[in-house]
Amino acid sequence: MADALKKDRSAIRLAPMEVPKASDVLANELRERILTGEFTEDTPLPPERELVTQTRMSRSTVREALRILEVQGLVRIKAGRAGGAFVQRPSKDAVETSVSLVIRGQQIRLAALLETREAIEPFCAQLAARYRTEDDLKALDAANEAITDTGSTLAAFLQANVDWHVGVATASHNELLIGLMTALSRAIYTATENERFINDEVRRLTAKAHVSITRAIRARDPEAAVRRMNRHVHSYAQAVLEVEERTEISVPNGT
Incomplete structure (x- = not known):
């Protein structure tokens, strides 16, 4: 037993x-x-x-x-x-800081950053068209003016581009979206801070798209804002990724 x-x-x-x-x-x-x-x-x-x-x-x-x-x-x-x-309570910058750390720490691919922006930013534009204030419009207009300056440096253009995209998110008056878009925009800035991604044609098309989207936001037209932002971020992503793909292909051949 x-x-x-x-x-x-x-x-x-x-x-x-x-x-x-x-x-x-x-x-x-x-x-x-x-x-x-x-x-x-x-x-x-x-x-x-x-x-x-x-x-x-x-x-x-x-x-x-x-x-x-x-x-x-x-x-x-x-x-x-x-x-x-x-x-102390978490600040309004906590989302941006956390997302930025993940992006840098995990070395998130540029393609993933652009895909995320395509998923999020059209909705930011829709909210911006509903809730924007006069101060929001002034910020967007100032960024657009800087973007259309053909004599500006690449760094100045990219910073104005970030300011505009963050401005759209800010006009949504959604704290989480503002944090996400600020982190994304700055990460994309860093990843595309190279003349091979941004040429005169890209600048021209970017300026044109931003003015068009801003016009829809000013007119409080959410449908147009979504449609135009969708087209803009998708076209921009395609152009950037095509350049990146061509560069990757050319490197092994020494060209």
Whole structure:
């Protein structure tokens, strides 16, 4: 009987278990309280020594948890006698920062960036046509004026292009779309900062398309804004990717 019981017990198997780090547990707890509004903006967290006493965690664990929250933009650390850790809410730039880090960290392909813009920006234009303000239109007009300057440098043209695309997203008055489009536009700027992608014909067609789309946004015509933006971003993506493909083909041949 004893041998049978011993055999049954030895047959029991448990799967490997992952135990979260203590610093992650503390950071998660504080993060949840900040995001739910329990800890309001500018609220000072207890001093490090008190957090150690309250949580019964080591000082190094508490410090690591606070560093995690600082990197995530949920606390700011001030030095000095009146210093410490203070709660801060995620800023409006948090989406842009996070998306930019993913794009750079994962080395997202230019084709993927352009595909994402094709999926998102026409809807931005639709919202912009509905919700734009006079200030939004002024920003778009200023960017268009800079884009049509035939004597501008490539860098100036690309910056004006970014300003216009971000301006359309801003006119949508949707915080998430603004963050996404700002990150995308700047990443595309960086990826196409080369004369082989942007020539005089591309500049001319870009300026023409932007003026047309801006006109639809000004007229509060969502359907026209979507249609024209669709055509513009698709044509631009095709032109850029054709140049990239030709370049990749020519490199092995030494031409």
